[in-house]
Amino acid sequence: xxxxxxxxxxxxxxxxxxxxxxxxxxxxxxxxxxxxxxxxxxxxxxxxxxxxxxxxxxxxxxxxxxxxxxxxxxxxxxxxxxxxxxxxxxxxxxxxxxxxxxxxxxxxxxxxxxxxxxxxxxxxxxxxxxxxxxxxxxxxxxxxxxxxxxxxxxxxxxxxxxxxxxxxxxxxxxxxxxxxxxxxxxxxxxxxxxxxxxxxxxxxxxxxxxxxxxxxxxxxxxxxxxxxxxxxxxxxxxxxxxxxxxxxxxxxxxxxxxxxxxxxxxxxxxxxxxxxxxxxxxxxxxxxxxxxxxxxxxxxxxxxxxxxxxxxxxxxxxxxxxxxxxxxxxxxxxxxxxxxxxxxxxxxxxxxxxxxxxxxxxxxxxxxxxxxxxxxxxxxxxxxxxxxxxxxxxxxxxxxxxxxxxxxxxxxxxxxxxxxxxxxxxxxxxxxxxxxxxxxxxxxxxx
Numbered sequence: 001x002x003x004x005x006x007x008x009x010x011x012x013x014x015x016x017x018x019x020x021x022x023x024x025x026x027x028x029x030x031x032x033x034x035x036x037x038x039x040x041x042x043x044x045x046x047x048x049x050x051x052x053x054x055x056x057x058x059x060x061x062x063x064x065x066x067x068x069x070x071x072x073x074x075x076x077x078x079x080x081x082x083x084x085x086x087x088x089x090x091x092x093x094x095x096x097x098x099x100x101x102x103x104x105x106x107x108x109x110x111x112x113x114x115x116x117x118x119x120x121x122x123x124x125x126x127x128x129x130x131x132x133x134x135x136x137x138x139x140x141x142x143x144x145x146x147x148x149x150x151x152x153x154x155x156x157x158x159x160x161x162x163x164x165x166x167x168x169x170x171x172x173x174x175x176x177x178x179x180x181x182x183x184x185x186x187x188x189x190x191x192x193x194x195x196x197x198x199x200x201x202x203x204x205x206x207x208x209x210x211x212x213x214x215x216x217x218x219x220x221x222x223x224x225x226x227x228x229x230x231x232x233x234x235x236x237x238x239x240x241x242x243x244x245x246x247x248x249x250x251x252x253x254x255x256x257x258x259x260x261x262x263x264x265x266x267x268x269x270x271x272x273x274x275x276x277x278x279x280x281x282x283x284x285x286x287x288x289x290x291x292x293x294x295x296x297x298x299x300x301x302x303x304x305x306x307x308x309x310x311x312x313x314x315x316x317x318x319x320x321x322x323x324x325x326x327x328x329x330x331x332x333x334x335x336x337x338x339x340x341x342x343x344x345x346x347x348x349x350x351x352x353x354x355x356x357x358x359x360x361x362x363x364x365x366x367x368x369x370x371x372x373x374x375x376x377x378x379x380x381x382x383x384x385x386x387x388x389x390x391x392x393x394x395x396x397x398x399x400x401x402x403x404x405x406x407x408x409x410x411x412x413x414x415x416x417x418x419x420x421x422x423x424x425x426x427x428x429x430x431x432x433x434x435x436x437x438x439x440x441x442x443x444x445x446x447x
Contacts, residue, residue, distance in 0.1 A: 007124065007166065007180050010039065010166060011166055011168065011178050011179075011180065014037045014039065014166065014168040014178060015168050015170070015176050015178055017037060017063075017081065017086070017168075018035045018036075018037055018168055018169070018170035018176055019170065019176060020083075020086070021033075021035045021063070021065060021086055021090060021170075022034075022035060022170060022171070022172050024086070024087055024090045025065065025067045025090050025093070025094070025172070026172065028067075028090055028091060028094045029069065029094060030067035030068060030069060030093075030094060030097070030172075031068055031069055031070055032067070032068040032107065032108050032171070032172045033065060033066065033067045033068065033090075033093075033171065033172050034065070034066050034108060034169070034170065034171035034172070034306070034307075035063065035064065035065040035066070035169070035170055035171070036063070036064050036167070036168070036169045036305065037061075037062070037063045037167075037168045037169075038060075038061065038062050038063075038165060038166065038167050038168075039060075039061045039165070039166045040058065040059070040060045040061070040163065040164065040165040040166070041057075041058060041059045041060075041163075041164050041165075042056075042057070042058040042059075042161065042162060042163035042164065043055075043056070043057055043058075043129070043131065043134060043160075043161070043162045044056040044058070044159065044160070044161045044162075045131060045134045045135055045138055045159065045160050046138065046157050046158070046159040046160075047135060047138040047139050047142060047157055047158055047159075048142070048155055048156065048157030048158075049142075049155060049157075050139050050142065050143070052135055053157060055131050055135075058163075060079070061079055061081060062077060062078070062079050063077060063078055063079070063081065063086065063089065064076075064077040065077070065089055065090055065093050066093065067090065067093045067094050067097050068097065068106065068107055068108070069094070069097045069098060070102065071102045071103055071104055071105075071106050071107060072097045072098070072100045072101070072102050072103075072106075073097055073100060073103065073106045074092075074093040074094060074095065074096030074097030074098070074100060075093055075096065076089045076090070076092040076093040076096065077089065104332075105329055105332040105333050106329065107328070108171050108172070108173060108306065108328070109306040109307065109308045109327075109328035109338055109342070110328065110337075110338075111173040111174075113308045113309065113338065113340075114171075114173055114174075114175040114303075114307045114308065114309065115175070115177060115302050115303035115307060115308065115309035115310070116309065117302075117309075118177050118179070118302045118303070119293060119302055121179070121293060121294075121295055121296070121297070121300045121301075121302065122208070122295040122296045123179060123180070123181040123182065123208055123296065123297075123300060124164070124179070124180040124181055124182050124208075125182050125208055125209040125210070125211075126162075126164050126182055127162045127182065127184050127210040129160075129162055129210070134160040134162070135160075137160050137186065137216050138157075138158040138159060138160050138186075138216075139158070140216045140217065140220075141158040141186060141188045141216035141217070141219050141220040142155055142157060142158040142188055142190075142220060143220065144188075144216065144217045144219075144220025144221055144224075145158075145188050145190045145220035145221065145223045145224040145227075146190065146220075146224075148220070148221055148224035148225070148228075149192075149224060149228055151192045151193060151194050151228060151231065152190050152191070152192050152224050152227060152228070153191060153192060153193040153198075154190070154191040154193075155188075155189070155190045155191065156189035156190065156191065156200065156202075157188075157189065158186070158187065158188040158189075158216075158219075158220070159185075159186070159187050159188075160185075160186050161183075161184065161185045161186075162182075162183075162184045162210070163182065163183045163184070164180065164181070164182045165180065165181050165182070165183075166178065166179075166180045166181075167179060167180075167181070169303070169305065169306075169307055170307070171306075171307055173307070175307040177302070177303055177307065179301075179302070181208070182208055182209075183206065183207075183208060183298070184206070184207060184208075184209070184210050184213060185204055185205065185206040185207075185213070186204065186205050186213055186214070186216060186219050187202060187203065187204035187205075187219065187223075188202060188203060188204075188219050188220050188223040189201070189202035189223060190202075190223050190224055190227050191227065192224075192227040192228050192230070192231050193231075194231040194232060195232075197231050197232050197233060199227055199230035199231050199233065199402075200227060201223060201226035201227040201229075201230055201372075202223050202226070203219050203220075203222035203223040203226060204219065204429070205218075205219055205429070206298070206429050207296075207298075208296045208298070209296065212296075226371075229392075229402065230390070230402045230404075231402070232401065232402060233390065233401070233402035233403055233404040234393075234401055234402070234403055234404070235403065235404065235405050235406070235446050235447040236393060236403050236406060236444065236446040236447070237446050237447060238443070238444065238445045238446050238447075239443075239444050239446075240441055240442070240443055240444070241366065241367040241368055241441065241442070241444055242364050242365075242366075242367035242368075242420075242438065242439060242440055242441055242442075243367060243368045243369075243370055243408060243438075243439045243441075243442045243444070244357075244360055244361065244364055244367065244368070244369045244370065244394075244436050244437065244438045244439075245370050245436060245437045245439070246357065246369060246370060246371050246391070246436050247357070247423060247425045247426065247427035247434060247435050247436045248371070248427050248429075249370060249371060249372065249373055250427070250434045250435070250436055250437040251427065251430055251432040251433075251434055252373060253412075253415070253416075253434075253437060254288070254348060254350065254432050254434055255432065256378055256380070256385075256412055257281075257288070257412075257416070258325060258344075258345050258348065258432075259271075259380055260272055260273040260380060260383075260412070261273055261276075261315070261321065261323075261324045261325055262324070262325045262326075262330070262341070263324060263325065263326040263327055263329075263330020263331060263333070263334060263341075264327075264330055265380060266324060266330070266334060267330055267333040267334055270380055270381050271380055271381070272380065272381060272382055272383030272411075272412060272413055273321070273383075273413075276321050277321055277322075277323070277324060278320065278321065278322075279320065279321060280319045280320050280321075280417075281316065281319065281320070281321050281413075281416050281417070282316055282319040282416050282417065282419055283319050283417070283418075283419060283420070284318045284319040285318075285319070286316055286318075286319050286350065286351075286419060286422070287314070287316060287317060287318070287350070287351040288314075288315045288316035288348065288349070288350045288351070289312065289313065289314050289315060289316075289348070289349060289351070290312065290313050290315060290345055290346060290347060290348050290349075291312050291346075291347045291349065292310035292311065292312070292340070292346035292347055293310060293312070294347050297346075297347045297431070298347075298428075298429075298430060298431045299345070299346045299347040299348075299430075299431025299432075300346060300347060301346050303340070304327075304340045304341060304342040304343050304346075305327075305342045305343030306327065306328055306338070306342040306343075308328070308338055308340040308342065309340060310340045310346055311340060313339065315348070316350075323339055324336070324339065325339055325341040325345055326338050326339045326341055327341060327342035327343075328342065329342075345431070345432075346431065347431055347433070348431065348432050348433070349426075349432070349433035349434065350422055350433070350434045350435070350437075351422065352422055352423065352424045352425075352426050352435045353421050353422040353423060353424055353435065354424055355421060355423055355424060356423060356424050356425055357423055357425050357436050360421055360423050360436055360438055361394050361397050361398065361399070362397035363397075363420075363421060363438065364394060364397070364438055365394075365395075365396065365397055366394060366395045366396070367394050368389075368391055368392075368393060368394065368403070368406075368408070368442075368444055369391045369392045369393075369394055369399065370389050370390075370391040370408065371390060371391040371392065372389065372390040372391065373387045373388065373389050373408075374387065374388035374389070374390075375387050375388045377407075378412070382411070383411045383412040383413045383414075384409075384411055384412075385408075385409060385410050385411060385412050385415065386407055386408070386409040387407065387408060387409075388405075388406070388407055389406050389407065389408045390402070390403065390404045390405075390406070391403060403446075405446070405447075406444055406445060406446045407444070407445040407446075408442050408443070408444055408445075409442065409443040409444075409445060410439070410441075410442040410443060415439050415442065418439050418440035418441060419437060419438070419439060419440075420438045420439065420440050421437075421438040422434070422435050422436075422437060422438075423435030423436035423437070423438075
């Protein structure tokens with residue numbers, strides 16, 4: 001994205017490009033068409049031991065077009081925005097569509113569902129930072145971690161990222177919409193050593209606005225403190241115990257829920273939550289909702305990737321599954337209506353409880369506090385769950401010592417049903433917002 005080019009003018013230019021493209025598709029015989037154009041730019045720097053490791057400027061653009069000949073569909077893409085390249089891309093998509101089989105479920109989302117109001121969601125705040133200033137920021141962040149304690153013996157470095165994007169979508173219903181966005185982050189990862197124990201941990205901050213980032217000193221300090229807390233980690237024996245997923249790792253459980261109730265998993269019958277609409281999944285005190293239009297939200301959008309207007313929806317109400325997450329295609333396959341989730345979910349959150357993490361540890365009494373997970377041991381067909389983990393062993397409500405080289409196992413359906421408490425320590429550095437989650441009981445496999 002050209003920084004010397006006003007963003008509004010650039011957006012108008014891309015919208016005109018989409019409009020021209022849709023007309024070209026119609027001219028080439030398509031009965032319907034849709035197109036998405038993106039233009040992005042960014043700066044990424046990384047430093048280690050006070051020295052610059054990488055400086056990367058990015059500037060990307062891309063265009064994808066899908067055309068329909070009745071219910072035959074063809075898709076093509078290009079990164080070349082010259083008019084002749086766009087015509088060739090449309091021609092390629094049309095040629096594909098002419099030779100594909102008809103799919104009775106394909107086609108644009110229904111015209112009456114297109115977003116008619118496009119509210120300003122305050123997503124675009126470019127950061128006017130030079131590479132030199134970003135390097136200085138990274139160096140100060142890393143230094144704050146290294147100087148916190150002599151046991152911080154090494155570093156994996158610090159990084160600063162700033163990214164601006166512009167996205168425009170349109171289709172032959174006459175809908176064309178677009179919006180610019182920004183995303184900035186600062187992170188640090190360090191290594192600590194004590195006797196024979198060596199551990200690493202990290203911290204990061206991310207926001208739409210640079211002003212909303214945590215300070216570089218805070219990020220460095222937290223990275224070092226988290227690393228120091230893990231020194232002296234022990235192995236533990238296999239047992240059954242309650243488990244708290246700390247807020248910064250708890251989002252992965254909600255991602256599993258999203259995957260299980262997404263249309264593509266359902267119509268492929270690859271979900272352990274088939275036929276659970278209207279049925280209890282969680283305890284009655286659990287509420288989960290999607291709020292796509294939160295100002296400055298990391299997952300905010302006024303329309304989904306088919307132009308359908310996003311809207312607030314209750315996904316879990318009083319523990320009961322209220323809706324699946326559907327695109328127009330998956331909705332037709334299931335005999336339902338799209339839920340404006342083509343392309344994914346926008347700002348999903350579980351309503352926080354009243355206890356902070358310390359109070360949740362007190363409620364748990366004896367059990368495991370999970371702070372890191374490894375591997376992808378989740379079977380979405382059966383819900384079987386088994387992942388490597390690290391964290392802290394807790395007794396009488398107090399952290400006793402760090403633990404490592406363990407596996408936590410259960411079944412997601414049972415884990416959701418046994419969700420005893422949600423913490424007030426809501427994690428907001430993602431499009432999935434959650435506090436720490438206390439599960440009644442899981443299998444902890446150790447030595």
